[in-house]
Amino acid sequence: MARVVAVHGIGKQTLGEDTLRKEWLPALNDGLARAGADRLAEPDVAMAFYGDLFRTQGEFLAVGDPPYTAADVAEGFEQELLLAWWSAAAASDPAVVPPGADTLVSTPRSVQAALRALSGARFFAGVALRAMVFDLKQVHGYLTDPDLRAQALARVADQIREDTRVVVAHSLGSVVAYEALCARPGHRVGALVTIGSPLGIPNLILHRLQPPPLALDGPPRAVWPGHAGLVWTNLADDGDVVALVKDLRPAFGEEVRCAILHNGARAHDATAYLTDALCGQAIMDGLV
Structure with missing residues (x-):
């Protein structure tokens, strides 16, 4: 069974779980190698795929995404x-x-x-x-369509099992992964690694989460997605437009380890995040 569950981000509707796992696994291992950790084998990684939920049903003579303007x-x-x-x-x-x-x-x-x-x-x-x-x-569809949201959450939750120790989630996938972990009290995941995450964007994302943030005496504070021992690492490139709020600590607590990476021209690219030593270290911490 997989010890690491990967959750992809937006724009993957024309791919699939096997395609994405083959793309992510070498990048995961490069990051682990930079951190001095052992490499993962293919059975160690499961890809929670939900992209097809956004794919327009095929029709003859129709090609690609809808011709939006x-x-x-x-x-x-x-x-x-x-x-x-x-x-x-x-x-x-x-x-x-x-x-x-x-x-x-x-x-x-x-x-x-x-x-x-x-x-x-x-x-x-x-x-x-x-x-x-x-x-x-x-992004809009996930946050406003209850049926679509439930289906995406079920896809991710189905991959998080008793032996899952690390969840690595990119972009919109970090929102899905966060909500899936919150919906599974008692899970045994030891490390959550979010990369290029929009979770901290107020009003548009943060305040639409399920469960919603708690409004106490100060700013709204979101629910912690697991047991007290869960180690959450959030990595954001300074030029990553999707990860608009780089520091998640004000919204999710000082326990979140936040770091700024430098992915060059590939600011939001998942594999660029995964190959960084800090990402490898965060994953390794959850596997030990």
């Missing part, structure tokens, strides 16, 4: 997340024109401006407009 970015959540990405990209990439005060209002013009600005960002290099919009809709 700026007009398909829905008001509210999708426009707000897009503008948050734009602001974050402008803060870390001099080539991106920052949004002006008049474009921080959710209007069709601001959506077009955001997509145009982001198309020239290093972070979104090579990402087609329709793919960018589709990513927005995946």
Whole structure:
């Protein structure tokens, strides 16, 4: 049985569990090698795959993702997340024109401006407009469609078993993994490693989690996803637009170990995170 459960992020709807495991396993082992740890064998790693839940059902003569345009970015959540990405990209990439005060209002013009600005960002290099919009809709869909959310959570929860010691989750997958662990009190996972995670984004992500954060005397504090001995490590690249909030401690507690990595031009790429020594160390800590 697998000791490590991997949870992928957005934009993987055309792949599958076997494809992604073959992509992640060498990167996991490179990170472990950098940390001086033993390598994992293929049976040690299970990929919790939920990407197909977002895949449009095939039709003859239809190819690829739906042909989304700026007009398909829905008001509210999708426009707000897009503008948050734009602001974050402008803060870390001099080539991106920052949004002006008049474009921080959710209007069709601001959506077009955001997509145009982001198309020239290093972070979104090579990402087609329709793919960018589709990513927005995946995050939105998970957080607002109860049936889709339940199915994705079931996929992840099914892979977390008695012998699972480490969960490594990327991007939107970190949200799914967090909620799956919260929904399984008594689980024996010893280490949660989140990479490129949007979990700390207030209002858009953090306040929509299940279970919701607790509002006590201070800022809302999210539920701890396991037993007191669980070691949670959160890794974020400084230029990772999706990991908008790099430090999760204010929202999830001082116990979260947070670190900034440097993935170069591949700021949000899962394999770039996995090959880092800090990621390997975090995984190794859960396996010992």
